[in-house]
Amino acid sequence: MSKGKLIVISGFSGAGKGTVVKKLVEKYDYSLSISATTRQPREGEVDGKDYYFKSEAEFRSLIDYNGLIEWAQYVDNFYGTPRKFVEEEMAAGKNVILEIEVQGAMNVKSQYPNAILIFITTKDVPTLRERLTNRGTETQDVINKRLARAAEEATSMESYEFIVVNDDLDTCVDAVNSIVVSESCKKENVTEFLIDIKNQLESLDK
Numbered sequence: 001m002s003k004g005k006l007i008v009i010s011g012f013s014g015a016g017k018g019t020v021v022k023k024l025v026e027k028y029d030y031s032l033s034i035s036a037t038t039r040q041p042r043e044g045e046v047d048g049k050d051y052y053f054k055s056e057a058e059f060r061s062l063i064d065y066n067g068l069i070e071w072a073q074y075v076d077n078f079y080g081t082p083r084k085f086v087e088e089e090m091a092a093g094k095n096v097i098l099e100i101e102v103q104g105a106m107n108v109k110s111q112y113p114n115a116i117l118i119f120i121t122t123k124d125v126p127t128l129r130e131r132l133t134n135r136g137t138e139t140q141d142v143i144n145k146r147l148a149r150a151a152e153e154a155t156s157m158e159s160y161e162f163i164v165v166n167d168d169l170d171t172c173v174d175a176v177n178s179i180v181v182s183e184s185c186k187k188e189n190v191t192e193f194l195i196d197i198k199n200q201l202e203s204l205d206k
Contacts, residue, residue, distance in 0.1 A: 004031070004090040006112050007097045007180055008105045011120030012150040014132035016166045020120055021099045023173040031094040033086050036062060039077035042137055052082070069111065070104035075145050079104070095180060102156045116183050118176055119160040123167050 007030070011017035024030050036052040038059050047053045054062070059078050062068050071080030081098055089096045098108060109115055122128045128150065132143045157163060162179050166172040 002093055004092070004094040004096055005180060005184060006086070006090060006108070006115040007095060007176075008108050008115050008117045009097055009099050009120060009176070010102050010105050010117075010153075010160070011166075012122065012128055012153060013146040014128050014135070014150075015120045015122050016131065016169065016172075017099060017120040019169060020166060020172055020176065021097055023169065024097060024176060027173060028177050031089040031096045033081055033089075033096055033098050035079050035081055035098075035100065036068070036071075037077060037079045039079075054078075069098075070100065070107040072101050072103035072107075074101050074103075075142065075149065081108070102153045102159075106156070106159065116162070116180060117160040118162045118164060118179060119157050120164055120166050120172070120176075121157070123165050 009017055009021055021032060025032050034048070034050070034052060036054050036059060038054055038056050039051075041047070041051070041053055045051065056078065059071075059080065062080065062082070063071060067083055068080040069083045069086060071078060073079075079101060081100060081104065086096050086098070098104075100108070105117055109117060122131065125147075129143075129147065132138070132146055138146075164172055164175050164179075
């Protein structure tokens with residue numbers, strides 16, 4: 001069984017990356033790594049399904065015991081990726097999505113050089129501001145912090161291999177999946193298959 005791919009999806013808060021990831025899991029059967037976080041649950045969020053909600057002490061314990069692939073602080077809260085689930089799913093041949101911030105993405109790439117880095121963005125800043133406001137889950141102060149953070153993250157966009165504009169959800173989802181399929185078909189990613197098919201063909205001459 002070939003090893004699964006690791007797909008890192010980042011994007012501005014409000015760009016809709018969470019919705020894109022949810023559709024990818026539903027439509028194309030990706031595995032989604034559930035992040036740990038110290039932020040408070042939003043209405044309707046379930047521990048162990050949407051996030052692993054941790055106290056700061058619990059989160060720091062995971063850091064100390066190398067239980068996280070990456071972690072970062074974002075707008076006064078901590079976020080991180082539990083290591084065990086990701087490595088077990090990839091070993092089982094599943095493509096795994098990490099929905100993480102820019103800081104964490106660079107850390108993951110250093111540990112997993114073959115990870116596919118994809119950045120999700122809106123078509124422009126007014127659209128981003130509108131989506132943040134229309135969520136109705138945060139104060140204006142937090143919205144301003146998220147926009148300020150987006151300005152910082154924009155400087156890191158060039159570190160991503162692929163940039164996808166989320167203007168139409170279905171188009172965006174299909175574009176991300178096409179990227180993963182294309183990467184999976186690269187010669188260096190099908191080495192075992194090439195060797196096997198070559199050996200089969202050579203055996204026909206004997």
